[in-house]
Amino acid sequence: MSLSTADAPLPDVLLADADLLLRRAVAKVADELGLAHVHGTPDVHSAVQLMESQAFDAIVIALDRKGDALDLLTLLRCGQYRSPASTPVAVLSRLVGEDDPATRLVSLDVRETLRSPCSARTVLDLIARLVQRPVAGASSTST
Amino acid sequence: MQRLNALRSLLILDTPPEERFDRITRFAASEFDTPVALVSLIDERRQWFKARVGLDACETSRDISFCGHAIEGSNVLVIGDARDDPRFADNPLVTGDPFIRFYAGAPLILPGGLSVGTLCLIDTEPRTFSRIDQSILCALRDVVVEELMREAATP
Numbered sequence: 001m002s003l004s005t006a007d008a009p010l011p012d013v014l015l016a017d018a019d020l021l022l023r024r025a026v027a028k029v030a031d032e033l034g035l036a037h038v039h040g041t042p043d044v045h046s047a048v049q050l051m052e053s054q055a056f057d058a059i060v061i062a063l064d065r066k067g068d069a070l071d072l073l074t075l076l077r078c079g080q081y082r083s084p085a086s087t088p089v090a091v092l093s094r095l096v097g098e099d100d101p102a103t104r105l106v107s108l109d110v111r112e113t114l115r116s117p118c119s120a121r122t123v124l125d126l127i128a129r130l131v132q133r134p135v136a137g138a139s140s141t142s143t
Numbered sequence: 144m145q146r147l148n149a150l151r152s153l154l155i156l157d158t159p160p161e162e163r164f165d166r167i168t169r170f171a172a173s174e175f176d177t178p179v180a181l182v183s184l185i186d187e188r189r190q191w192f193k194a195r196v197g198l199d200a201c202e203t204s205r206d207i208s209f210c211g212h213a214i215e216g217s218n219v220l221v222i223g224d225a226r227d228d229p230r231f232a233d234n235p236l237v238t239g240d241p242f243i244r245f246y247a248g249a250p251l252i253l254p255g256g257l258s259v260g261t262l263c264l265i266d267t268e269p270r271t272f273s274r275i276d277q278s279i280l281c282a283l284r285d286v287v288v289e290e291l292m293r294e295a296a297t298p
Binding site: 019020021022024025027028029032033117119120121124135 | 166167170173174275276278279281282283285286
């Protein structure tokens with residue numbers, strides 16, 4: 001964790017997942033906590049458009065059966081988007097068994113795979129690890 | 144009276160369940176792992192549930208409702224253990240079915256500043272609720288308010 005995170009601009013994170021409520025909750029809370037600017041998008045097609053228009057400091061993307069998300073990551077690693085080819089990536093996956101692309105994920109240097117659906121809190125913690133910032137404000141309130 | 148007028152202008156009281164609200168309560172119950180999540184609207188005599196997970200009743204009396212307290216403020220009302228809170232310790236919803244111990248309610252504040260209800264969580268066990276939990280609940284609450292306003296804007 002960097003000691004200067006409080007002064008640094010917030011990292012931009014792409015979150016591509018079909019669940020609107022997950023995207024909304026993660027984006028709002030990440031912003032409130034000073035964790036990241038989360039750019040939510042519902043599918044790979046719109047994620048590609050965002051990737052072509054700006055750079056991201058980290059990417060969280062849901063895998064799809066067609067393999068479009070993996071194709072996006074392949075192009076990212078080839079330096080085809082505005083983000084650096086080494087941009088940290090994590091995936092959300094509902095795929096199991098024969099559809100599980102574990103080998104390809106390793107070759108694409110995917111840092112983490114979370115089983116989807118997962119909670120907003122889980123995704124926030126994931127983003128914190130990717131951008132190497134702490135999730136502040138975890139203290140409890142009872143009244 | 145202003146608050147009740149704002150609520151009635153939404154034309155949502157006593158309407159059938161709708162997926163756009165049901166999915167929010169399902170998400171909230173799953174996110175926080177609570178047995179009950181509600182979109183509760185408060186009129187002069189009752190709280191009526193537009194969407195509910197884990198509760199059979201479609202309404203309860205306002206004078207014993209937790210949400211009636213939550214709409215008095217602008218922040219999330221968190222009751223970690225209702226048995227330890229003098230406001231609620233002898234409440235029939237605490238001493239009897241559904242035996243509420245934990246409550247967290249985010250007021251549904253319309254753009255004009257009037258609060259018409261809550262998105263709330265209930266558990267039968269005492270719990271803590273972090274600042275992050277409150278932020279997530281408020282994010283979901285914002286979606287509920289957007290949906291309420293969408294309804295109001297529909298001719």
